[in-house]
Amino acid sequence: MQGRKKVVRELIFDPEVEKTAKANRKAVRLAHQAALLTSGTEEILEEEVPSSNTSNDETESMAEVDPPPRRTLGDYGQATGGHNPNLGFQPANPVSFDIKNTVLSALKENQFSGSESECPNIHLARFYEACGNTDPTGVSESNKKLRLFPLSLTSRVKDWIDTLPPNTIASWDELELKFRERYFPIHKFLERRNDITNFEQGDSESLYDAWERFKLCLKKCPNHGLDSNAQMQHFTQGLRAQTRMLLDASAGGSLKNKDESEARELVEAMAQNEYRV
Structure with missing residues (x-):
């Protein structure tokens, strides 16, 4: 019985198969882009997502992320973008209204500095009295006091209220409690x-x-x-x-x-x- 002929094909061994595959993909992509340019067709190419086989070097090359600008130590002491980040005390819902000169004078004349000779409760009583002399339209009693209270403070107490995190105080009761806790503690x-x-x-x-x-x-x-x-x-x-x-x-x-x-x-x-x- 005559044996069958065995056809032996020589296999080409490529030791750098991944490198060859990436080169082939790149060639196909370039050919596709060239065809689009030649035909004049406008098409938005989606950003290619690197496959799991993409090396770290190729990923970084595709991202092309620019390094951040160099900053010196002196730069950190300068304001950025022309804005002053220190805006003072900022309640959660700030309001704006015209303050009468009589009210403003009363607040300035009885400012609280936090010295031992001053009483925070007496200051609050005088502050309430000054607030009673103004009733801006459309402004709640709580928001009115939040707007006026910083004007009744000076020195280190003014510094204290300006250090409160912005947009965290939503009502006058919250601010009054923090003021009492700070300047009228249990002792x-x-x-x-x-x-x-x-x-x-x-x-x-x-x-x-x-x-x-x-x-x-x-x-x-x-x-x-x-x-x-x-x-x-x-x-x-x-x-x-x-x-x-x-x-x-x-x-x-x-x-x-x-x-x-x-x-x-x-x-x-x-x-x-x-x-x-």
Whole structure:
């Protein structure tokens, strides 16, 4: 039986098959582009996405990313693009309105600098008073205070509010809370409350001066948590013996027989009489 002829084809071995494949793909792409240019056909070629077989060198070449411009150390101290990045305090929803000269003057005259001699609660009370003198149309009470409050600050407190992250404060209640946390922390609250609960009349202090100082202590700590009865008890117990005797005589025997409102009226009347003398 005659055997079949075996046809042996010689295989060409290409040791750089990937390189050859990339060259072939490139040749096909160039031929396609040349054909388009020759025919005059306008076609938007989609950006080629490198295949998984594309080498790192070829990917970087196709991207052609320009390196960032060289910057010296001195450049970092300069503003970029002609803009000043420090815009001061910026609430989440800033509003703009004309401020009356009388309001602006009141805010400037009672600016809070954060010194030990200043009381943040007294400052807030005066700020509320100034805000009551203006009522811009279409502006809520919260947004009005957010707009005006920075004008009532100066020195290091102005620096403090300008460091708050922009667009993070959405209401006046949020800003007031941050202000109190910063300038009326718990240890100051306890000190001011202690001034009320342990009040004492000075050796040479008149009833009028003692009463005015006690009321100022209440203003410096508005959240003291003491009702009217407790307030009068702390005040009268801190008076000198001679002053209490005068109050008892004016009360017709003993101040203890008076309720809170009657005792307060008596103290107010005696203090005013003493002030007029």
